[in-house]
Amino acid sequence: MTLLGRWWPAALLVVLVLVPFSAVPVPGLLDGPLGSPGTLQLLGLCLLYGALATGYDLLLGRTGLLSFGHALYFAAGLYVTDLAMLEWRLPFAAAALVGVGCTLLLAVLLGAVGLRVSGIGFSMVTLAFAQAGAILVSRDPGGLTGGEEGRAVPADLLPDGLVGIQNTATLYWIALAYLVLTLGVVHWTVSSPLGRVWAGIRENERRVEVLGLRPYGFKLVAFVVAGGLAGAGGVVYLLLTGGATPQAASSDATLALLVMVVLGGSGSRWGPLLGGVLYTWADHRLGDLANSETVAGLPAVLRVPLSQPLFLLGALFVAVVYLLPGGLAGLPARIRAGRRAAGTGSRAVPGRTAGSAAAPAGSGPASGAAPGATEAPGAREGSAV
Amino acid sequence: MDTVILLMCTGLGLGALYFLVASGLSLIFGLMDVLNFAHGALLSVGAYAAWWAAAEGGTGFLAAVAFGTGVGTLASVLLELVLIRPLYSRPRDQILATVGVGLAVPALLMGVWGADARPFPQPSALSGTVHVLGAVVPVNRFVLMGAAVLVLVALRLFLSRTRYGLIVRAGVEDRAMVTALGIDVRRAFTLVFAIGGAAAALGGALAGLYFGSVNPGQGTGLLIFAFVVVVMGGMGSVTGAATASAGVGLVQQFANYYTAAGLGDLSVVVLLAVLLLVRPGGLTGRLA
Numbered sequence: 001m002t003l004l005g006r007w008w009p010a011a012l013l014v015v016l017v018l019v020p021f022s023a024v025p026v027p028g029l030l031d032g033p034l035g036s037p038g039t040l041q042l043l044g045l046c047l048l049y050g051a052l053a054t055g056y057d058l059l060l061g062r063t064g065l066l067s068f069g070h071a072l073y074f075a076a077g078l079y080v081t082d083l084a085m086l087e088w089r090l091p092f093a094a095a096a097l098v099g100v101g102c103t104l105l106l107a108v109l110l111g112a113v114g115l116r117v118s119g120i121g122f123s124m125v126t127l128a129f130a131q132a133g134a135i136l137v138s139r140d141p142g143g144l145t146g147g148e149e150g151r152a153v154p155a156d157l158l159p160d161g162l163v164g165i166q167n168t169a170t171l172y173w174i175a176l177a178y179l180v181l182t183l184g185v186v187h188w189t190v191s192s193p194l195g196r197v198w199a200g201i202r203e204n205e206r207r208v209e210v211l212g213l214r215p216y217g218f219k220l221v222a223f224v225v226a227g228g229l230a231g232a233g234g235v236v237y238l239l240l241t242g243g244a245t246p247q248a249a250s251s252d253a254t255l256a257l258l259v260m261v262v263l264g265g266s267g268s269r270w271g272p273l274l275g276g277v278l279y280t281w282a283d284h285r286l287g288d289l290a291n292s293e294t295v296a297g298l299p300a301v302l303r304v305p306l307s308q309p310l311f312l313l314g315a316l317f318v319a320v321v322y323l324l325p326g327g328l329a330g331l332p333a334r335i336r337a338g339r340r341a342a343g344t345g346s347r348a349v350p351g352r353t354a355g356s357a358a359a360p361a362g363s364g365p366a367s368g369a370a371p372g373a374t375e376a377p378g379a380r381e382g383s384a385v
Numbered sequence: 386m387d388t389v390i391l392l393m394c395t396g397l398g399l400g401a402l403y404f405l406v407a408s409g410l411s412l413i414f415g416l417m418d419v420l421n422f423a424h425g426a427l428l429s430v431g432a433y434a435a436w437w438a439a440a441e442g443g444t445g446f447l448a449a450v451a452f453g454t455g456v457g458t459l460a461s462v463l464l465e466l467v468l469i470r471p472l473y474s475r476p477r478d479q480i481l482a483t484v485g486v487g488l489a490v491p492a493l494l495m496g497v498w499g500a501d502a503r504p505f506p507q508p509s510a511l512s513g514t515v516h517v518l519g520a521v522v523p524v525n526r527f528v529l530m531g532a533a534v535l536v537l538v539a540l541r542l543f544l545s546r547t548r549y550g551l552i553v554r555a556g557v558e559d560r561a562m563v564t565a566l567g568i569d570v571r572r573a574f575t576l577v578f579a580i581g582g583a584a585a586a587l588g589g590a591l592a593g594l595y596f597g598s599v600n601p602g603q604g605t606g607l608l609i610f611a612f613v614v615v616v617m618g619g620m621g622s623v624t625g626a627a628t629a630s631a632g633v634g635l636v637q638q639f640a641n642y643y644t645a646a647g648l649g650d651l652s653v654v655v656l657l658a659v660l661l662l663v664r665p666g667g668l669t670g671r672l673a
Contacts (some may be wrong), residue, residue, distance in 0.1 A: 321482045
């Protein structure tokens with residue numbers, strides 16, 4: 001439409017690249033001014049999780065595979081890279097290659113087994129594999145993974161430009177580059193013929209089979225691409241936080257990714273990114289809220305739930321599932337649809353609500369219009385390339 | 386020899402715990418296609434309610450277990466009516482809603498009673514040991530096994546002898562057909578949730594006995610192995626779940642003892658992978 005409507009991602013990217021040079025304070029939202037190392041690290045983590053959620057949505061929103069084990073590939077990239085540097089004394093670049101390579105191999109192997117069952121069975125199998133990974137990491141076999149403590153990255157093997165608090169800006173740019181890479185890969189694959197088959201599998205797997213295509217191979221490719229992206233994310237995480245910790249492998253990490261994607265809007269181009277950024281930011285700020293004096297002064301009925309970030313996130317998640325089926329990314333379309341429904345008068349409404357007698361009368365028109373409205377950007381995406 | 390007996394009893398006791406969680410999961414999944422991630426939370430609710438009744442309320446063990454099971458059942462019915470029922474037309478969102486509950490409830494328990502494990506009061510009649518073929522086995526293993534067998538028999542009787550059992554079995558086979566015949570499957574949904582919640586909460590109360598304490602993360606830890614059991618047993622099959630839970634419990638205990646600790650948990654997952662490669666439909670393939 002307008003120039004801004006078409007080029008806002010590029011404009012946003014320029015702004016994000018320039019953030020480390022700014023010293024604008026953002027009171028309330030962030031602790032320090034924009035360019036300070038602490039803020040840059042938080043922003044880097046936000047971008048990293050935004051990218052991870054975007055990669056995870058390749059499975060959930062694009063192919064319709066509900067994987068509960070995505071953290072495994074993130075943790076594999078993280079730990080293998082760290083261990084390749086610690087144990088084999090490889091330089092960082094080589095270790096990162098080894099890490100991503102091993103993650104891809106792991107995704108091929110486990111995906112080939114897990115995809116033999118479909119639907120919910122697949123979810124449970126991926127969950128079980130991820131749990132095995134989490135157990136392996138926390139049991140510390142042969143002193144390799146460092147158990148609960150994790151292992152710090154050896155600073156002497158990192159390039160000089162990546163070590164130290166004065167180089168946080170570089171790490172932030174690396175996270176931004178990873179985000180751009182992920183968005184590019186996801187956009188490119190989704191708009192390729194491969195991506196159309198994925199969309200077909202998501203909508204109706206049986207029909208894809210009837211068309212003479214075997215969904216298994218296509219699903220495996222989606223699984224491996226998403227796994228590889230997560231592995232690369234693990235490498236970026238290693239740089240950002242300076243070590244590998246077992247929390248990265250826990251099943252909570254996958255659930256967090258799931259919450260991010262659903263919060264932002266699964267299957268949309270910007271939704272998972274938005275969800276990942278918001279979740280990571282909220283996770284940090286809610287921790288501060290839990291320890292703040294205002295909360296400590298509240299009566300127990302309010303204090304106990306507010307002091308548990310996981311409770312707040314879980315409740316928020318349930319609320320989003322209920323009230324915002326398309327996530328935050330579907331919000332503008334829902335508002336527009338709501339306005340249209342109000343504008344066309346009451347004539348159309350009774351007809352629709354009569355058709356879906358089970359749905360509550362108020363949500364009938366909105367939920368009926370939302371899927372169509374969220375489908376439209378996807379269709380444009382496909383035809384634009 | 387006595388080590389083998391002890392390991393067998395412990396493995397079967399653990400398997401019984403898995404079965405109590407997995408039977409409800411399997412039925413709920415078979416009938417409603419809902420993977421209930423809040424099932425671990427239900428177990429935790431049952432465990433904490435039983436602990437609260439026994440430690441704070443000062444009731445006897447049996448009353449505490451009954452109280453825990455009751456509270457868990459109530460929570461389960463509430464979960465179905467308030468959260469799952471409005472989402473019948475959106476199957477994936479049902480799973481996501483249970484994920485949210487599964488995150489929020491343990492966090493709430495942690496907020497109220499703290500993150501540390503609370504010691505579960507052991508009744509003197511059940512805290513001793515018995516001698517089985519020369520092995521010294523804690524009594525609570527047999528309590529768990531007895532409870533699991535009881536639940537299994539009750540479930541089989543319910544499924545095969547009662548009218549609602551018939552509806553549940555038919556619903557697992559083909560839900561659309563049952564609805565088309567004019568039967569309100571939704572009541573069966575609530576019923577299955579109640580049964581599943583009761584079994585899980587009973588499991589939670591008895592887990593307090595087995596582990597000697599309750600903590601907020603217990604349910605989630607058990608839930609993952611219950612998922613493995615459900616997949617292995619064939620989804621929707623109660624008998625399959627029973628066989629698989631005994632197998633998983635035994636493999637885990639033996640592997641943990643004879644190899645390095647932690648390898649047992651891993652070997653269960655390897656077992657799952659092998660089974661899926663050989664028989665993608667699970668042990669039984671289909672229901673009952």
